[in-house]
Amino acid sequence: MELGKQSTYQSKYNPAKLFGIDRKAKRREIGITGDLPFHGFDVWNHYEVSWLTPKGLPRVALAQIVVPCDSANVIESKSLKLYFNTLNNTSFDDANEVENVTSRDLSICAAAPVSVSLHTLDNPISAMFGLPHGTSIDNQEIPIDHYQVDRQLLRTCDERINETLHSNLLKSNCLVTGQPDWGTVSISYDGHRIDPASLLKYIVSFRNHEEFHEQCVERIFKDIWDQCAPSRLTVGARYTRRGGIDINPIRSSEPIPEILNTRLVRQ
Known part of the structure; x- marks a missing residue:
C-alpha cells in the first residue's frame, strides 16, 4: 500500500498500482461477522481523469465509480489515484474503452463488479449541486x-x-x-x-x-x-x-x- 508513502509519478498504464483492503477486519470491530445488515455502495467521483487518443490528443473527463458494499475489498484511495495517473500517457480508442478497462481493473481489485462511467466537462451532470436531504x-x-x-x-x-x-x-x-x-x-x-x-x-x-x-x-x-x-x-x-x-x-x-x-x- 502506497498511502502515507512517497510515490513516483507513473503515466503509462499499470493496473498493478491498485491496492485492495479487506473489509472484514474493520467490520468485525463493529460486530459484523456474518451476513451484512445493510445494502448499499460507495460512489467515488474522480475529477482528474485523462488519457490520449490514438493520434496522441489528450482527453479529460470526470469519472463516477460505484463499488458495491458487498465487495470483498475497499479500493485504497491513493492507489486509485496512482492507477488513473497511469492512463495519462496511454492511448485508448475512445472513452468507452477507458470505461471498460478501468471497470475491469477496479472489479478485480474490489473482487466484485465495479462500474465506471465517464462524463465530459460540458455535460450538465458535471455541474449539478444540491442540498443535503432533511x-x-x-x-x-x-x-x-x-x-x-x-x-x-x-x-x-x-x-x-x-x-x-x-x-x-x-x-x-x-x-x-x-x-x-x-x-x-x-x-x-x-x-x-x-x-x-x-x-x-x-x-x-x-x-x-x-x-x-x-x-x-x-x-x-x-x-x-x-x-x-x-x-x-x-x-x-x-x-x-x-x-x-x-x-x-x-x-x-x-x-x-x-x-x-x-x-x-x-x-
Missing part, C-alpha cells in the same frame, strides 16, 4: 466535550417518527496518514425519535476518530441500528475531495433502487 441538526446550542466516537451518547424518545436529518459537522481522520476528512452525513429512519442533541454529540464524537470513509459510515449505521432500534435506516455521507477524488458511501436496511450522486457545495 433537517439540519447543527444549530443546537449544546455543550460538547467528547471527541472520541461513543455510541452510548445516542438517546431515543418515546415518540415514533419518520424523518431525515443531516449534519455538516462530520469529521474524522485518515486511518493511515492521520489527515482530516470532512463530510456531510444524512440519516433517514423510521422508529423511536432519536434525540437531536444526542445525535449531534455522537456525530461530533468522530472528530478525532481514525477510520476510512466507508468504515465510518458503516459504524454510524451499526451504532444507530443497535442503540436506537429503528425499523428502517439509511445512512449516507458525502465527503470533500482529497487528491482529486471524493468518496460517498451509503448504507441502508433496505435495497437502494437507484444511485443518487448529486454533489454538495463543499464538493
